[in-house]
Amino acid sequence: MVADNVALALAGIAAFDTLALMIVGVAAGLLAGAIPGFTIAMAVVLTLPFTFSMDPAQGLATMIAVLVGGLSGGLMSGILTGIPGTPSSVATTFDGFPMARRGEPGFALGLGVWSSFCGGTLSAIMLVLFAPQLARIGLEFQPWDFFMLVMFALTVTASLAGENMIKGLIAGAVGLLVRTVGEDQAVGVGRFDFGIDPLLGGFDFIAVLIGVFAFSQLLSDIRDPKSARESLSERGNVRIKIEHWRAIKAIARRWTTMIRSALIGMFTGILPGAGGSIANILAYDQAKKASKTPEKFGKGEPEGIIAPETSNNAVEGGALTPLMALGIPGDVTAAIMLGALLIHDVVPGPTFIAEEPVLAYSIFIAFFVANFIMLGMQSVMLRVFVLVTKIRMYMLAAVILSLASIGVFALHNSTFDVWTLFWFGVLGFFMRQFGFPLAPMILGVVLGNVAELNLSRAFAITTDLSPFVTRPWSLFFMTIAIFSAAFPYFQSARAKGAAWTRFYFPAVLIAVTVPFVMMGGTIRPLIGAVCFIAGCYLLFRRSKTTAAASDPAA
C-alpha cells in the first residue's frame, strides 16, 4: 500500500511538466533569494496564484521548488557582494564575503551550495521520518488541545518575532481579528461587515498575506529614493566558477559542524515563528563556540559558511513537519503552503498523511528532488544573477506590484481581493514602520479559523472550561505558552543579571512534568520523571551558586 502510494507520488513528480515547473521554480527561488529585499516568503506567496490551475501535488511541488531555491539563493549575493539576499543568510556573509575577497569566491560558493544541499536533504529525511510519528500523536488531540496549540504557536511567534513582546501579541491579535470578518464558520452569521456586501465573504487570506508581506516589503524597499535606484552590479566580482570537489572534501572533514547545524535548523524550524533568520545565526554561534580556532571566524573560515548554510536549509523540513502532521505551520512560508493546500481543498491535520498519502509523499519527494535541482541550477543561475543584479529595485517593485494585483485578482475573479491587497499592504507597511512584527499577524490570519473552529467544537461538547487544564496536551501547550510569553522578560532580566533568571529553565522542566505524567502509559511519565529530576538538579545547583555568590564570606 505504502509502496503503491510512493510509486504514484513519484510518477507525479517525475512527470515532465512537473519537473519543468520545479526547475523554473528553483531558478525563480534562487534569483528571489539572491535579490536583497526580496524575501523567500514573498517569492513563495507570489508563486501561489500560478498554481491555481495545477493539481495540488504539482502546485505544491512548484512552491517547494521556489522555497528550496530561495533558501539557497541568499548565499550568492551574500558571498559575492557582502549583502545577504535574505535574512536567513546574514551569517553566511560573515565568512563568505571575506573568503571571496581574499580570492576564493568559487570555494566559498561551493561550500555554501553543498552545505545547503546537505541541510536540505537531512531535513527532508527528518520530515519523512518524523511527520508520520507526530501525526500519530496528533490523533490524540481534541479541540481543547488544538486551540491551545494555536495559542502556543502565536505566543511563541510573538515572543521570538521582535524585541517588544506586546507589539508581537498585538500583531497576533490583529491577525486573529482579521479572520473574524465575514460570516462565521459554525452558523453563518455575518460579523464586522458594516453593511458592506463584499465584507460578508471575509478577506481572502492569500490576498491578505500578499498585501501584508509582499506589498509592504516592496514599499519598504523603495522607501529610500537613493537605494531604490541602486543596483547590485557595482559591487563585488560575480564572474567565477564554483569549486565543487574542494568544497565537498572540506565539508566531509567538518561533518560534525554540518550535523550540528542541521539539527539546530530542524529544531528551529519546528518551533513556530522561529525560521532561518534565527537558525543561521544560532548555528554560526555554536560553530564558533565549538571551534578550536574561533579567532579565524569572520576572516573566511569554511565552518563559518557551512554552519549557517546547512542550518537555514534544514529549517524548512522542520517547519513543514508540524504543518503536515498537525496542520500548524512552523513559519511564514509553511503558513503560505497551508494556504496553497486549503485552496486545493486539502486540509492538513493529523489524518492528512493517512487520508492523502499520495499528496503527502509527493511533498516529501518534491522536497528531495528540489534539493538536487538546486544543486544543479546554482552554477547556471550564477550567470543569470549577474544580469538580475543590474535591475534596479524600483523597476522590480513596480513590475511585481502589477503582477501581484493580477495574481490576486485571479484568486476568485474579484476586484475586492485587489482592494484587500492594497489596504493590507498599507497596513503591513505601517506595521513595519512602527516596529510591529508581521509574522505573528500572518500566523494569526492563517490560524484564526482553526482556533475558532476548535473552540466552537469544544463548546459543542461541553461548556465546562476545565478540559483546558485537565487535558494533558492542552495543559502542556498552555504551560509552554506561558513560559514562552515570559521568555523576552527572562532574556532582558538575564542581561541585567537578575537572580530569578537562574531558575527559569529548571522551572520550565518541572512545570512540564505534570502534563507528561497525566498522559499515562510508560514512556511519557518516564520523560516527565526525567524532566523533573533534571529540573530539580538544576534548581539545586543554581541555588548553591546563588547562595555562594550572595555570601560575602565565601
Added chain:
Amino acid sequence: MGRLSQDTVIAILLLLISGGLMIASFDIREPDYGQLSPATWPRVIVGVLGFLSFLYLVQSWSATGQPKQADAEEEPEANGDTLSTGARFWGYWQNVIWCFVLFLLYLLSMPYVGMLIGGVSFAFLLMSALGGWQPRQLLLHAGIAIVAVGGMWALFTFGLRVPLPPGMILPRF
C-alpha cells in the same frame, strides 16, 4: 513626532479601534442555536487587543524620559536648515506616497480601462515617478511595463484561462 509620543498615539488609536469593534460586536446577530455565540470569539479577541493596547500605552508612558530606541527607522534630519518640514516630509516619503496614490488610481480606473491597460500604465508611471522622467528612461520603463505586465496578462488570459477584468473603454482589454 518623537518615538515615545508616536507609541502613545498608536496605543490610543488601537484602544479606540478596540472600543469601536467591541461596540460593533453587539450588532452581531445571536442565533437560537449553537453553543458558542458568533460574537463570543470576536469579543474575546477585541478584549485581548484592548488589554494589550492598554499595556502598550502604559509601556509608552513608562518609557518617557528614557533614551530613544533605535529599532524603528527614524526620519532623517534635513540636509541643511534650508529645507522646510514639508520638503523633508516629501523627501522621506515621496516614493511611498507615489506608490499608494498610483495603486489607488489603478484600482479606481480598473472598471474603465481594464486590468491590462491599467496595469501597464501603473507599472510605467510608478517606474517613471521613482526612477526619473528622462526620455531614455521613459522608453525603458514603457518597454519593461508592456513586456512584463502584458506577458503576465497573456499568460493568465490565454495560458491559464483566467479572464482578467476588461475596461468599459476598450472591452477586449
